[in-house]
Amino acid sequence: WKAGMAARASALFAPRGRDLKAMIYGARATSDGGAHGASDGGGGGGAGEGSSDEEGGSDDEEELFKLRRGSGGAAGPSGRAPAAAAAAAAAAASAADDDGADTTRPAAAGAALARELDGRWGDAEAVESLRNRFVTGDWDAAAARAAGRGDDD
């Protein structure tokens, strides 16, 4: 399994739009399409499956009876490359079991999430890094950001 690891990792984290599209549309939502759709999703779909295998396979293998929990999959953490984060979301969407909680809300704030949020936004530097997204920041930097229209394939 080590053979394709580097290739899978690079496929997962490379910001490539084509693969992202393949990852989103790789697995069909209807049961007719089945899991076969994922295989012709190319490198993107394969990478998505690979990552979910790595996550799930490690400790669930020897457990015959595992607790089924309804989880809609956590939202992709911010600050990563968009393709990687969206790829994680796509993998979560296909890997999450079919009976997850049906909600649009990304996260419910409990004590664990509050601690995670404090870790992320607790220090002033992290908050300051968002300065250019607010009107109190640098307008030129925001204009440069808004000018981006995506990388063409």
Add this chain to the structure above:
Amino acid sequence: MLRFKGSQQFRQRLAFSTLSGRPIRIDDIRTRDASPGLRDYEASLLRLLEKLTNGCVVEINETGTSLRYRPGVIICGAGLSHECPASRSIGYFLEPLVLLALFAKKPLSITLRGVTNDSLDPSVDVFRTVTLPLLRRAAGIDDALELRIARRGARPGGGGEVALRAPAVKALPAVAMVEEGMVKRVRGIAYSMKVSPQNANRMVDGARGVLNALLADVYVFTDSASGAAGGASPGYGAVLVAETTSGALISAEACATQGEPESLRAPGDDPLVVPEDVGRAAAQLLLDEVSRGGVVDGAHQGLLLTLAALGPEEICSLRLGPLTPHAVRTLRHLREFFGVVFDVKTDAASATVILSCVGCGLKNLSRKIT
């Protein structure tokens, strides 16, 4: 007939089926669960659909694990009411409801009773302050779209009441929302039900403590409901909305209520209790959403993608942050039901995704031409 598996995206499948007129069949609904089959809130949603449409056929097997749905004509109309079970909040029902109401024969006016604010679904405050303005903007509706919160209700007792009015449209306009803009102000509501009004002020303090480092224009309203207006159970929470210079609305919320039956929370994770913590969590979630980027927050990605896909046969383009699992599933369902495939481009500099599509040009056939 489209076939699906599992209870995921149940509302969306029913709503898309009704809009597209294509019958669906869902199998394996919680077959491996301790209590298999449909839940009470899903049955309640089916009853709500029967109230709104004419001639729909719902067939459920004995164990409730598979369902066949043949959609009818969307009628809607005034003077309707619906009791939502306490297992899910009113937000769960509002999301598909407002989408169907746009393509109804008559304008919708409905009263919903149940839990108004919880930590699982978007609360009625987010719906009123973010979802409806987004619909007004993307669907080109000027008036007659409003949500009035008559009473608040927290879990487990519920007892809240909201009234929704929504007009019917003939067709949706093309959506072009690419400009994120910069956050110019933050508004919010700190609500409390059947507890001391001081809790609302303490949540405001918690939220301002985080956000005032970046922006002075932060104003959080307090709404302390007591007596009959406070429903049947105590609870409190905060909703924050960031407005940008391009008119985009980004929301985040946190609340302290009790007794979620199917929470997204991991086992052993305690709910938030201290009001300052609730306010701070809401503010930090808002920073999360702002840092993700895009013209809407994570909770509204699916709705905006749906509106774009149902629009006219023109190019629609949207800028969204990293897609949530719900948005990815929405994209897949839009392809299944309407044949709309989005083109996805990633913008590495801003860490956002630009999605463009040609809408399916859905027309409201039942509305009389005026």
